[in-house]
Amino acid sequence: MTPGVSIHKRVLHYAYADTDALYRDFQISEDGYNEEQAAKNREQYGSNTRNGRAADTAVYRLRRAFINPFTIILFVLAGVSFITDVLLASNFSRNATTVLIILSMLLISGMIRLIQEMRTKHIADRLSRIIHSDVMVRRGGKWRGISSTELVVGDTIRLFAGNRVPADLRLTAANDLFVSQAVITGESAVLEKNAGRLSGHMVSSYAEYSNIVFMGSAVIGGTGEGVVLAVGEDAVYGGFSGAESMGKNRFDQGANSIAWVMIRFMAVLIPVVFAACGLTKGDWFTAFVFALSVAVGLTPEMLPMVINACLAKGSNAMGQKQTVVKNINAMQGFGSMDILCVDKTGTLTGDTVLLEYYMDILGNESESVLDFAYLNSLYHTGVRNHLDTAVLKYRDLPGCSAHFQEIAAKHPKLDELPFDYDRKFASVLVKDKTENLLIIKGSMDEVCRRCAYIEYKGRRSAMGDEGYLSVHAVVDDMLEDGMKVLAVAYKPLEGERLNTSDETDFILIGYLAFFDAPKKTAEDAIRKLKSLHVGIKVLTGDSKSAAVSVCRRLGIDTSEIMTGREFSHLTEDEMLIRMERTAVFAELSPKQKLEVVQTLQSNGHTVGFLGDGMNDLPAVVQSDVGISVDTAAEAVKESADVILLKKDLNVLEEGILEGRKAFSNMSKYIRITASSNFGNIFSIVIASVFLPFFPMTSVQLLLLNLLYDALCLVLPWDQVDEDTYLQPLEWSGRTLGRFMRFFGPISSIFDIVTFVFLFFVFCPSVCGGSFASLAAGGGQERFIALFQTGWFLESMWTQILILHLLRTRKIPLFQSKPSRSVMLVTTLGILIFTVMTFTPVGHLIGLTSLPPAYFGFLIAVVLLYLLLVTFAKYWYVKKYHELL
Numbered sequence: 049m050t051p052g053v054s055i056h057k058r059v060l061h062y063a064y065a066d067t068d069a070l071y072r073d074f075q076i077s078e079d080g081y082n083e084e085q086a087a088k089n090r091e092q093y094g095s096n097t098r099n100g101r102a103a104d105t106a107v108y109r110l111r112r113a114f115i116n117p118f119t120i121i122l123f124v125l126a127g128v129s130f131i132t133d134v135l136l137a138s139n140f141s142r143n144a145t146t147v148l149i150i151l152s153m154l155l156i157s158g159m160i161r162l163i164q165e166m167r168t169k170h171i172a173d174r175l176s177r178i179i180h181s182d183v184m185v186r187r188g189g190k191w192r193g194i195s196s197t198e199l200v201v202g203d204t205i206r207l208f209a210g211n212r213v214p215a216d217l218r219l220t221a222a223n224d225l226f227v228s229q230a231v232i233t234g235e236s237a238v239l240e241k242n243a244g245r246l247s248g249h250m251v252s253s254y255a256e257y258s259n260i261v262f263m264g265s266a267v268i269g270g271t272g273e274g275v276v277l278a279v280g281e282d283a284v285y286g287g288f289s290g291a292e293s294m295g296k297n298r299f300d301q302g303a304n305s306i307a308w309v310m311i312r313f314m315a316v317l318i319p320v321v322f323a324a325c326g327l328t329k330g331d332w333f334t335a336f337v338f339a340l341s342v343a344v345g346l347t348p349e350m351l352p353m354v355i356n357a358c359l360a361k362g363s364n365a366m367g368q369k370q371t372v373v374k375n376i377n378a379m380q381g382f383g384s385m386d387i388l389c390v391d392k393t394g395t396l397t398g399d400t401v402l403l404e405y406y407m408d409i410l411g412n413e414s415e416s417v418l419d420f421a422y423l424n425s426l427y428h429t430g431v432r433n434h435l436d437t438a439v440l441k442y443r444d445l446p447g448c449s450a451h452f453q454e455i456a457a458k459h460p461k462l463d464e465l466p467f468d469y470d471r472k473f474a475s476v477l478v479k480d481k482t483e484n485l486l487i488i489k490g491s492m493d494e495v496c497r498r499c500a501y502i503e504y505k506g507r508r509s510a511m512g513d514e515g516y517l518s519v520h521a522v523v524d525d526m527l528e529d530g531m532k533v534l535a536v537a538y539k540p541l542e543g544e545r546l547n548t549s550d551e552t553d554f555i556l557i558g559y560l561a562f563f564d565a566p567k568k569t570a571e572d573a574i575r576k577l578k579s580l581h582v583g584i585k586v587l588t589g590d591s592k593s594a595a596v597s598v599c600r601r602l603g604i605d606t607s608e609i610m611t612g613r614e615f616s617h618l619t620e621d622e623m624l625i626r627m628e629r630t631a632v633f634a635e636l637s638p639k640q641k642l643e644v645v646q647t648l649q650s651n652g653h654t655v656g657f658l659g660d661g662m663n664d665l666p667a668v669v670q671s672d673v674g675i676s677v678d679t680a681a682e683a684v685k686e687s688a689d690v691i692l693l694k695k696d697l698n699v700l701e702e703g704i705l706e707g708r709k710a711f712s713n714m715s716k717y718i719r720i721t722a723s724s725n726f727g728n729i730f731s732i733v734i735a736s737v738f739l740p741f742f743p744m745t746s747v748q749l750l751l752l753n754l755l756y757d758a759l760c761l762v763l764p765w766d767q768v769d770e771d772t773y774l775q776p777l778e779w780s781g782r783t784l785g786r787f788m789r790f791f792g793p794i795s796s797i798f799d800i801v802t803f804v805f806l807f808f809v810f811c812p813s814v815c816g817g818s819f820a821s822l823a824a825g826g827g828q829e830r831f832i833a834l835f836q837t838g839w840f841l842e843s844m845w846t847q848i849l850i851l852h853l854l855r856t857r858k859i860p861l862f863q864s865k866p867s868r869s870v871m872l873v874t875t876l877g878i879l880i881f882t883v884m885t886f887t888p889v890g891h892l893i894g895l896t897s898l899p900p901a902y903f904g905f906l907i908a909v910v911l912l913y914l915l916l917v918t919f920a921k922y923w924y925v926k927k928y929h930e931l932l
């Protein structure tokens with residue numbers, strides 16, 4: 049991507065301008081903006097959201113609920129019937145009831161949708177309120193935390209380590225500000241930014257915009273202040289289409305593939321209905337309206353809503369279990385996840401890390417090592433992690449605070465290079481009495497590599513092989529015990545600024561050993577995950593021995609371990625194979641964590657990633673379900689789909705179960721609806737060809753559809769059989785076509801039996817003659833009404849009862865009970881609609897009361913149908929080992 053193309057011209061302009069011009073042009077005072085200015089600029093430059101604007105308004109929701117293909121065809125029908133029944137009819141036969149019925153159907157379907165959507169939205173809102181990240185903004189003279197969505201162009205904001213940059217900014221001040229622009233450029237390099245203006249020549253990469261920080265970047269270290277110049281979609285990151293969901297489109301892919309299966313079926317069959325009706329009945333206009341109603345009636349237009357309701361219900365259930373699902377599509381990811389990658393600290397080990405020993409290079413306790421480490425932890429402004437917290441805790445020990453205050457006062461900070469996961473250590477430059485000291489602490493390997501000397505009791509000697517040996521002699525045992533060990537080193541330095549080139553030839557003075565014990569609950573959780581067929585992989589940046597020690601104690605397979613170095617040397621083929629066998633990856637860089645996730649995904653896995661550090665960020669973004677914790681770095685929290693309020697693997701098990709339940713219920717709706725729709729349309733095609741009249745009127749068809757859809761809205765609340773959620777579930781339309789082709793035609797068989805019975809036996813016997821022999825005015829009307837009612841009832845009964853049959857592999861009602869709501873709604877549905885055919889309401893839409901004898905036939909047909917489907921179901925499950 050060439051920058052400049054997508055960078056907003058305002059941002060470009062002020063990159064080359066002085067900050068004074070910026071303050072002047074945007075009329076920014078010392079106090080920042082006041083609320084009026086903010087409101088005005090929001091109006092002028094837009095707000096800091098991406099395409100979410102419309103989704104939030106009530107008007108938009110109303111429109112979505114009331115204007116969709118289903119309601120449009122109802123509108124058309126209402127219009128047609130208004131013209132024919134009211135306008136064109138003579139005074140005598142004028143009758144507006146059909147119009148009224150259609151309009152009430154419109155109202156009911158719209159209300160159902162609206163209520164459903166509001167409920168889903170309510171859940172989503174409530175959950176997102178629990179976790180919100182604030183931006184420090186200067187408004188009305190005060191620094192306040194506000195939600196990043198409220199930022200406007202011209203606001204002055206502050207950045208701190210761990211923040212995710214909320215908009216494109218021109219820096220006005222920076223203090224050792226280091227950022228990673230990986231989300232924009234894909235490069236993990238950490239860049240220092242400053243407030244100086246760019247000189248004349250055009251720069252050619254995002255990295256060279258040294259005074260601009262882009263939305264989505266992560267602040268690795270330091271602090272900064274800047275003015276917002278581009279928000280929402282004007283920002284570079286905001287302009288990426290679907291940037292937020294990079295790699296998260298599997299859900300949509302699945303939904304699309306399902307929709308396509310259905311559309312293909314429709315595309316073939318609907319024109320056939322149109323042509324057949326038109327040719328056999330000669331009334332092309334009615335044929336067109338009928339075909340349109342069939343199309344609309346058979347489109348699973350409730351699909352998005354049922355899916356949303358299932359997911360929202362799942363995320364709501366998770367919300368009660370200390371888990372916030374930010375992106376409800378992640379519920380589906382939970383359901384199909386078959387590999388969970390986790391980091392080590394805090395997930396497998398306890399939340400608090402304790403500094404257990406501070407020692408010199410021979411392993412004796414050493415105060416001066418602690419002092420050096422303290423200065424380093426105190427002054428480095430990078431993202432604070434548990435290691436620094438553990439070091440800094442020492443000042444809170446009784447009687448120690450004076451000592452630590454004193455050394456901090458004696459050694460003021462001059463400069464720093466913050467910790468990053470490539471160097472794996474943090475450098476700070478402090479003033480000492482006569483000279484300046486560069487103090488580093490970090491990974492054993494990385495620090496020792498840069499040490500030329502070792503110091504013991506004030507005596508300095510060359511590092512050499514002997515030095516390495518003594519290091520290992522002291523440290524190896526601790527690592528094997530699962531301790532986290534850091535090295536501490538220093539060197540005198542002239543000058544007051546730091547450069548990466550200064551980071552060599554250090555003097556090693558000792559180590560810090562942290563106690564990072566495995567969590568008791570983790571072992572249990574890992575066992576449970578295994579029983580759910582979710583593979584666990586540990587991806588840590590920590591040393592191999594520490595990782596092995598922890599993993600072994602938790603029962604994770606450590607027979608094969610891969611380090612970052614080995615990983616980078618693998619060929620692609622080797623990688624694919626080794627990846628499956630290896631459960632523990634150690635010494636990984638952030639980029640390698642990402643690569644491991646990517647490789648697993650390309651092997652066909654649905655991968656979850658649980659991590660809390662900045663080094664986990666790329667992997668969290670890439671994974672299908674990015675999981676983080678409430679205490680994580682803010683940038684990570686913002687990118688995650690799921691936030692655990694408690695970092696506990698046990699919670700995840702529940703998430704997986706909820707996800708799979710949501711998933712099963714979606715799958716139920718899709719499969720059952722698709723197959724019965726397919727069966728129906730098949731029957732309609734046949735009936736249209738052979739019948740001299742329409743097998744059902746458009747209004748009846750749509751009413752049936754409305755009833756069925758309304759029933760399906762309780763499916764998210766259905767019970768799920770245990771055996772369906774023991775395995776990860778695949779989300780795609782791959783086997784949907786097979787299911788449709790198998791179960792659909794079975795219902796058609798019985799439809800056709802009903803047609804034949806109605807047309808040749810039942811209706812003639814009631815009307816006293818075959819259709820052709822009856823008079824066009826009186827007798828035929830009654831024949832048609834009887835026929836249509838007969839089919840209406842058969843269609844409704846079978847469609848509702850099949851729900852009970854196909855929702856489980858077991859014997860319905862006996863072995864697997866549906867939830868009470870499903871039971872209630874289905875029974876009431878059948879009752880009310882059957883009774884309706886006897887009432888004036890039914891008569892208004894062309895239905896009529898049937899003699900009891902028909903119900904005898906109906907019951908027999910329905911029972912036979914259910915019996916056949918039961919056998920077919922067992923055969924299907926036996927052959928394909930799946931149902932839903």
Ligand SMILES: Nc1ncnc2c1ncn2[C@@H]1O[C@H](COP(=O)(O)OP(=O)(O)OP(=O)(O)O)[C@@H](O)[C@H]1O
Binds near residue numbers: 393433491589591
């Ligand atoms: N604040 C720090 N100061 C110095 N060095 C650090 C600091 N944080 C981490 N390191 C070094 O970087 C290495 C990798 O960091 P860390 O162990 O946090 O990785 P990680 O992948 O997040 O591990 P985990 O899986 O345990 O969360 C550590 O082993 C340590 O050597």
Ligand SMILES: [Mg+2]
Binds near residue numbers: 391392393660661
């Ligand atoms: Mg970590």
